[in-house]
Amino acid sequence: MPAITLKVDRVSRFVGAQLSPNQIADLAAALGMSVEEVGEAEVKVEYNPNRPDFGSQVSVARAFKGLLEIELGARRYSARPSSVVVEVERSVESVRPYIACALVRSLILGEEDIADLIALQEDLHWILGRDRRKIAIGLHDYAKVRPPFTYRAVGLSEIRFIPLGYYQEMTPQQILAEHPTGRKYAWILQGKDLAPIILDSRGNVLSFPPIINSSLTELRPETRELFIDVTGTDEKTVNQALNILVTTLIDLGGVAYKTLIRYKGKRRQIYTPNLSTTKWLLDPSLASSLIGLELSTRDIVKALRRMRLDAKASRGGVIVSVPPYRVDILHPVDLVEEVAIGIGYENLEPVLPETAGIGALLPASKILDVLRRFMLGMGFTEVVNTTLSNTERDFNWMLINREPGVKILNPVSIMYDCLRELLLPGILSNLAANSKNPYPQRLFELGDVIVRNDTLPERAGRETHLAFVICHSTASFSELKAVLEEVLRLFELENNLTAKDYPFFIPGRGAAVVREGVEVGFIGEIHPSVLENFGLYMPVVGCELNLSLLSVT
Known part of the structure; x- marks a missing residue:
């Protein structure tokens, strides 16, 4: 869980009342935070990721003021009009298509304020941004640049600037290969031949999102005007992150101004931030x-x-x-x-349930636990992915030419617009996320999938699947087939394979697992195009079994 250190004097100043460390700890606990350490000058707490606004001390103090009834209800936030424009070129659509920006003036930031903002920025990168992949934030000294700004994608060696923490110019390619921050986040742009860049009207680079800012716009205690950019792959999350940052800066005494975001290719323009309730x-x-x-x-x-x-x-x-x-x-x-x-939870009276019972595992759960321990004993590492998934990964990347059986009607994010029908795409994503770790890699997942079933009232049914993969330079069909045989032998089932082509397997290198004339799974070598879609550069063999059809569950 994300953590924050609440300085007693600082929080008391924001609240407008002198609080003791124990009072701060009690208020934090009342808001659902986990109090880790109470000292004379500070209180260390962890907060739930569902409250990313708790990433700054001034925002926590805002919540404290409500519990103490110093201020009740929602504070009204607004952003004034401005002439700042950001032109978004079509070249970013395939790299990082969305951006939202704001200008905040009249700031008086001390070193603690800047440290607080940077800590909030990094927490948002983790909580909302999936470690900068989904959204990334840039904070800039507005006095060092001149609008209008341009958000475009350039070749990796096309432009040079001095990145934050360095003293010499580098290309995006050099930053990804040599700069510590570049190396850390290079995986986000893996397989891309373009770098997203934000420029001002004089050609100065502000940022190379989601990697690093330019040293030109580094924040300093004398910064009075702050320009914020948030870029990403999901427009709603981009705007959520911007709103959290802007409201935090307003609470620190700033005055917010809107920015016009003009998408050239889409003939669309919006003003950000939108601070309406x-x-x-x-x-x-x-x-x-x-x-x-x-x-x-x-x-x-x-x-x-x-x-x-x-x-x-x-x-x-x-x-x-x-x-x-x-x-x-x-x-x-x-x-x-x-x-x-x-x-106040302390004002709620606990009630004992009317009936008492002793919990126990279902027989099917016991069987699955045996299977889980068996896979671990075979040298596989278990992964757990979400049932909510997305069409692009589960179907397009897997070369499956159809729509999902169960789609989300109004998805909150394009990252989660359907329910998974297979476990294999999720495991391939796990392999991609661990591509820098040693090989061979052997992963498995035991979990539920949701499939279309028009015979049921809800027109969808749950199945329990087992999927497992092996990834290394010489991974082969026969290596994984040996594992499959052991899995089937565990349940005293015969190994009956029938040659069959699947879009995500190399032609001629896939097979159906059949039991009593019914297909209950598949096994094969992953198609190179699928590997490329996932950013994998080692051979992968995969197998997936429908345990519901095998009468295991």
Whole structure:
């Protein structure tokens, strides 16, 4: 979990009241943080990744003020108009297509403020950005550059600038190969022959996202105007990260200004940041039933306002206004949780269940545990991936020419727009993420997939699959076939393979696993085009079994 050190004097100043270390620890615990260490001058806590706005001390203090009833409800945030424009060229569409920016003026940043901002930036990279792959943030001294700005992709050796922490000019290619930060994040641009670059009107480089900023725009205590860029592969997440940063800077005394983002190829333009609130309607009966208390509308409104949300009673329930930095509110149940925290968990009386029982594993779970231990004993490492997946990886990269059987109607992110039907694509992604680790690599996953089944009322069914892969320079069909035979022997099943071509296997190097005339799995050598799509440069052999059809579960 991400961690933050709360300085007693600093947090007290932001709150507007002198707090003791123990008071800060109690307030942090009330907000769901894990208190790790309480000292005389600071309190170290870990916070849940679903609250990325807790990555700065001023934002934590904002929440404290609500619990202490120093300030109730949501603070109003706004961004003024400005003449700053960012031109987005079509060349970035295949590399890193989205950008959102803001200008914040009238700042007086001390060294602690800058350290706080950089810590928040890195936490956002991890929490929202998937280690900069999904989003990356640049913070710049606006006084050193001149708009309008251009966001374009250039050849890896086409441009030169001095990267942060260096004193000589380098090309993007040299940065990826030689600079410590470049080497650390080079995997994000692996297989790309273009580098995304942000330039000002004089041709100065601001940033090479998601790798590194230029030394030209490095933040210093004398910085009074700050320009923020957030680039990424998911537009919603890009804007969420920008909103968290901008509201934090406003809380630090800054004045925010909008930036016009003009997409040349799409004939589209938007202003960022958008600091408007989001409206929700909460049914009081839902809050009462889930929390276990008879709550009046007034109780609910008061609790939500203590959590720095605006709330007012209406005929249909409670209208809740969620501020732009609260990216964790996705469902009315999330608002119920806010009500519970606002009331205080210490004020909720625990109730024993009416019935008592002793928990035990289902027989099928016991069998799966035996299989899991067996695979570990065969030298495989277990991985666990999410059931939510995306069409691009699971189908396009796997050369499967059809739509997913179960798609998400209104996906929050393009990273999760369908439910997985196979485990194999996820394991190939795991191999790609571990491409710099020693070989051979032997991975397996035991988990559920969701397949289309129109005979069921919900038109989808769950199956339990086992998938395993071997990756090294001489990985072969026969090597993995030996493992498959041992797996089948574990359950006293015969090994019956029938030659069959699959789009993700090399032609002639794949086979179906058949039991009593029914196909229950497949095995083969992964097609080179699939390996290239995943950024893999070693041969891979893979197998996947439907354990539900094997009567194992």
